[in-house]
Structures are given as C-alpha cells and as structure tokens.
Amino acid sequence: MNFEDLLTEQRNRHSTHIDQVDTDDMVEIINREDQRVGRSVQKQLPQISEAISLATKQFDAGGRLIYIGAGTSGRLGVLDATELRPTYGLEKSQTFGIIAGGPEAMFDTLEGVEDSAELGEKDLKKVNLSQKDIVIGIAASGATAYTVAALDYAKRQGALTIAVACVTDSPLAKNATVAICPIVGPEVITGATLMKPGRHKRWF
Template structure:
C-alpha cells in the first residue's frame, strides 16, 4: 500500500463531514438521538445495493466449506471486533467447530477489550496472523476495514492471495485501497458518519449486517437451518434446551414431554430428534438417515422407506 493511500484520509467518504449533523452539539438529547437515527436508517439501503457482492462472498465461503476449508474474518479495531463477534456465535448457534469460522483481530484477544490501535499499521502482522492458523487455498478470507486502507487488512489479503485462498475486501469506501489486494470487493457506502470519522456507527452497523448475512446464508446452504429454525443449535444450557424443545415441537407437533424425551434420547441432537419423530425411527436409524443425507433434514425424511 502506497504512502499516499495510507495518509490521504480527507477524500474518504467515511471521513467526510455530515451536513445533516453539523449542529449536533447544539441539539437536545432527543434531537441528538433523532439525528443519529436518521443516519442509521440509511444503512439497510446501502447494504441492499451490494447484495450481488455479498452473494459472491457467500459462494466463496460455501465453496470453502465444501472443500474442508474455513471462513476467516480479519481486521483491526472495531472491524476486527465485528469479525470476532460473528465468528464466536456460529458454534453455539449452528454447532459448527470453532475452527470452521474464525475471527482474527489485530493485537489478539486482549485487543478486543482494550484498544491496541498501533498494530493496525503493520501489513506484516496481518500476514503473520494468517500464517499462524496455517491458511490454505481451501479457505476464504474476508478482510474488514471501514476506511478500506488499513495496512493490517491489506497485508492479510496479500498473503491470502499468495496462498490461493478466496479473498474478499469489506469496506465502506468506493475504490478502496485494500480492494486492490482482494479477488472480490464489498464496498458498502453508507455516507458520512453523524460524528465525523466515527466508523463504529453506520459503517460498523453495515458491516455487522453483512457479516451476519454471510455466515447465516452459508449455514442455511449447508443444512444448518430447516424452514427458518436453527435445527443445529448446540444444547449447552437450559435456555438452549428449551429452545431446542420448542423447535422440535414446532416441526413435529409433538407434546412438550415427547419433544423433551426424544431430545434426550437423541443425545441432545435436535436434528436427530426431529427425524426420529418424523420417521418413527430410533436414534441410530435417524442418525444414519441424516448422515446419508449430509445433515439435511428434508432429504433424510424423503430417503426413509419403512
């Protein structure tokens, strides 16, 4: 990344002043909130405009999963935290391995709680963090940077392309510097922030929405969702057990007690319990049906022949 790309901030949309909030310092409490809310309402429309690019990212991640690869988010500051948050929610929600969706943040786990902004200026650190997880050509790397110019993200993308992984730059400025380092780009332009340069606001909201969309869409495509229910939820506490029972009841019309007992017979595997009730089979038969259907409930049920 050139020095001019690194230092020239004033031309970036994310660093521009917002005329609508120029007198926010004079506003009442409600007025402040109204201005922020008015700006937030622009975010969903901006995300809608880049749906084709988001689809490409989903296709890349799905291809990685089909080939034993991983989905990896990387970024610094708020961008890195967003990737970590999306990644850590995938195992409890969809019972995927913590190694299948990974969030890497400049500065490591400590930087999640206490800002370590200096590390974002190192391209070498971005590459090193991917080397440390043994990045392969089967993986998909999404580098997140609201400004589109963070050296840490640029270094990560450069290394990932060298390895042959799918690479996507997720930014909030058109023609972003780091987009040049990626195979694909998602440039979601939300406009100037309510507080100039505070990209933890609209930019971060847009990026959170997009990351949620990518991970959720991939999970749907690999069979982790049936109808619109999270049938692969990890039953790891009382709340999630109740959710699992409710899911089973919703899909099978079973009573609460029947759903709970079947879930326990299925070793708390929701999909297995559903197939057991839908096909009147035992735990072993239901598990076999699911395995043969690559985990897709509808295919498992269709393939059952009593």
C-alpha cells in the first residue's frame, strides 16, 4: 500500500486555496468540511450498532475494553477510555487505552513508534490479552503498522476486534470482526488527519 495514495493523505479540492482567503472564508471552509463527518458517520450506523452489541456481550462476560493506536489516534483512545470510567462507574482494569510509545507519547511526538509492528503486538502481550477482551484499533489511514499488528495479534488470540479508520479495505479492517470506516475525505490541510478524522473518532 502506497501511503501517499490513501484518501486521508490526498489534497482536498475544496481547500486548495485555504491559505489565500481571509479568516472568515477559512473558517467557513473548515466548517463545511466538518459537516461531512456527521454524514459519513451516519452511513456507518449499522456497523457501530453491531460493534456495540458484540462488545456488550464480551464486556458483560468479564472482557475488557481496550483502545489502541499511535499518535492522535492513540491519544483519543486513551481519552475515551479514561472518560468512560467516571461517566459509567467503571474501574481502570475494565477499560484503558494503549498508545504507541507509552505515556510519554501522550505529550510528546515520538519518532518511529507508529511504524513498529513488533511494538504493537508486544504492548498487547503486556496486558495479558484474552479472548474475552475487546480491542478497538484506531488509525485514520487504516495502515499504521503498530495498530495493524496489534489488531492482528488480538484477532489471533480470539479477542473481539473493532477497527476505526477513514478508508475502505484497509489492512486494519482486514483484522477486524467489525470495521467502522466513515469516509470523511481528504483533510482541509493536506495530511493533517487530527482534524476531520479526529472529530469522527469522538463520535463513538
């Protein structure tokens, strides 16, 4: 897979001039593109519903809800897991996020960790993954080596695997029991997938 050919990395024809307009027009362009996120998520409601139903059964049987990803995707997973605890009265042992590079990567950019397939598998082994668990792999491109390897390992262990990406037919989706893939289109700032993809991840 050629990373540059991925939809998330292409130029957005609606925002090629964003650096040449005034501030009012700039925020209108961004807002107009953001509105595509909700519509794309709506098209994935059957997959979201299926993921919830399957995850509920696993969780009620003692499984843990584990998010895993690199960079912004990993940070959003950690955030979601952390927020679930006080909101629903869960324990830290019941839901948590794993980010490539560990806690340090929450605040600093660590080079190379997202490209390590070995690290993705290793991090899940550390938490003694079992077939009861639910693993949500998050990667806008659907091709992040760390996350793809982690979900592949989870699948081989018999865990419920859920992929969250912004492209179809990705390596991440191939390792998923359920793949949630809203197609939000290219970013308004080329390659800045913390924007539209980042917003869609917070819908779940």
